Amino acid sequence: MVDNNSSSNSPAENQNANPDGNLPSESGNTTIDALAHKVQESLSLSKRHKFWETQPVGQFKDLGDASLPEGPIEPPTPLSEVKQEPYNLPNLYEWVTCDMDSEETCNEVYNLLTNNYVEDDENMFRFNYSKEFLRWALCPPGYFRSWHIGVRVKSSKKLVAFITGVPAKIRARDTVVNMAEINFLCVHKKLRSKRLAPVMIKEVTRRVHLENIWQAAYTAGVILPTPVSTCQYWHRSLNPKKLIDVGFSRLGARMTMSRTIKLYKLPDSTVTPGFRKMELHDVPAVTRLLRNYLSQFIVAPDFDENDVEHWLLPKENVVDSYLVESPETHEINDFCSFYTLPSSILGNQNYSTLKAAYSYYNVSTKTPLLQLMNDALIVAKRNDYDVFNALDVMQNESFLKELKFGPGDGELHYYLYNYRINRVLRPSELGLVLL
Numbered sequence: 001m002v003d004n005n006s007s008s009n010s011p012a013e014n015q016n017a018n019p020d021g022n023l024p025s026e027s028g029n030t031t032i033d034a035l036a037h038k039v040q041e042s043l044s045l046s047k048r049h050k051f052w053e054t055q056p057v058g059q060f061k062d063l064g065d066a067s068l069p070e071g072p073i074e075p076p077t078p079l080s081e082v083k084q085e086p087y088n089l090p091n092l093y094e095w096v097t098c099d100m101d102s103e104e105t106c107n108e109v110y111n112l113l114t115n116n117y118v119e120d121d122e123n124m125f126r127f128n129y130s131k132e133f134l135r136w137a138l139c140p141p142g143y144f145r146s147w148h149i150g151v152r153v154k155s156s157k158k159l160v161a162f163i164t165g166v167p168a169k170i171r172a173r174d175t176v177v178n179m180a181e182i183n184f185l186c187v188h189k190k191l192r193s194k195r196l197a198p199v200m201i202k203e204v205t206r207r208v209h210l211e212n213i214w215q216a217a218y219t220a221g222v223i224l225p226t227p228v229s230t231c232q233y234w235h236r237s238l239n240p241k242k243l244i245d246v247g248f249s250r251l252g253a254r255m256t257m258s259r260t261i262k263l264y265k266l267p268d269s270t271v272t273p274g275f276r277k278m279e280l281h282d283v284p285a286v287t288r289l290l291r292n293y294l295s296q297f298i299v300a301p302d303f304d305e306n307d308v309e310h311w312l313l314p315k316e317n318v319v320d321s322y323l324v325e326s327p328e329t330h331e332i333n334d335f336c337s338f339y340t341l342p343s344s345i346l347g348n349q350n351y352s353t354l355k356a357a358y359s360y361y362n363v364s365t366k367t368p369l370l371q372l373m374n375d376a377l378i379v380a381k382r383n384d385y386d387v388f389n390a391l392d393v394m395q396n397e398s399f400l401k402e403l404k405f406g407p408g409d410g411e412l413h414y415y416l417y418n419y420r421i422n423r424v425l426r427p428s429e430l431g432l433v434l435l
């Protein structure tokens, strides 16, 4: 198994390719790794965060203080008191709102992210979100164009930084909160470490406030004050030869290439009777199934039918969803989905792209989750994905090891802005996947 014998590096697991120079630990569960990780964590916890210390987020000093009330950290301010003008940028730059419907703007955003977004620690891979994916991720029901924020060089109009929000209803325990999901924060490599990121975060916050929304959810590879939960990526090789050739994984000790290929081989067709692609007419049934399933987690999205249609109806090369329709009753009892996020392979002679599927929302009520996810692996393999990634959120832990996923070497931290949860959650208590 990948777990102990090989290491893998992907931008996803290494969003902690971090500007602050903390070393991420290698994969594997050795004592030294665990120790190094603890040391790193305590160094991060004692570090000053000049910007984050000023924000309404859980602070490290309050960690473990269960007496603090759950819920908003600060009350909303009257809308008339929200700053009306954008924050000041350094003189050479200007704010722009990015119209993702414009082919030209979408291209510019795509190019900025393709060349400057998240890399792994060894700079071997960089996320390569497609244009269709970006449009999907940024234009859900009720989205605000004003939350798609760019920074251009005034003179040349070159796009050099980006940050986005989309609206989402997220439930924290019993309370459904209107939030913004913040993503795609990116500063051009040449403009790093100039404190541009805090200005961008303040500007997106201002624009979210203008819509009378006061909370946000986001994930990052870096440790900031203060994670609601810390999750791990796991990877299931579908094309082990390519993954080894490009340095994503290593050949295990005492393994040959042909034994490795055999180990990860999957059947050509799915095994569950009634397993098929989700269609538009399935939206009501999938919504019911998913809402019921997500109600067990402490933090989870509160999806309605419009959300399900947007986020889960299959979209080629963006999101894939399958369900099990009972051949007898035609009831829909099981559902699985993954999104498509390739990574550019940097500096490899033979390959330029790693095709990765990321586990999204999965629900099993009749088909065992293990069997359902094995069918998901089979369709992903049939569609030429190289690797299938999954976080240890929801009930994913129950299938990871058995289906030959190996742990990655990075962590993904979940955060809430202006909302306190009074203890750190286990990944299995989280029902939320952000893109």
Ligand SMILES: CCCCCCCCCCCCCC(=O)SCCNC(=O)CCNC(=O)[C@H](O)C(C)(C)COP(=O)(O)OP(=O)(O)OC[C@H]1O[C@@H](n2cnc3c(N)ncnc32)[C@H](O)[C@@H]1OP(=O)(O)O
Pocket: 015, 019, 048, 049, 050, 051, 052, 053, 116, 117, 118, 119, 180, 182, 183, 184, 185, 186, 187, 188, 191, 192, 193, 194, 195, 196, 197, 198, 201, 204, 205, 208, 209, 213, 214, 215, 216, 217, 218, 219, 220, 221, 222, 224, 417, 418
């Ligand atoms: C109510 C509504 C609220 C809405 C807002 C909710 C909050 C949303 C928050 C954003 C969620 C984003 C979710 C995603 O998109 S996560 C993906 C982030 N993007 C990348 O990793 C792409 C590659 N890296 C870059 O483009 C840059 O390194 C970035 C832009 C990340 C930082 O640029 P740079 O390296 O040039 O640094 P600086 O000198 O300008 O600024 C340094 C300050 O920035 C803090 N920093 C660094 N990385 C992150 C990070 N990932 N989240 C939050 N803060 C971050 C850092 O701790 C320090 O503050 P402090 O430690 O001194 O205090």
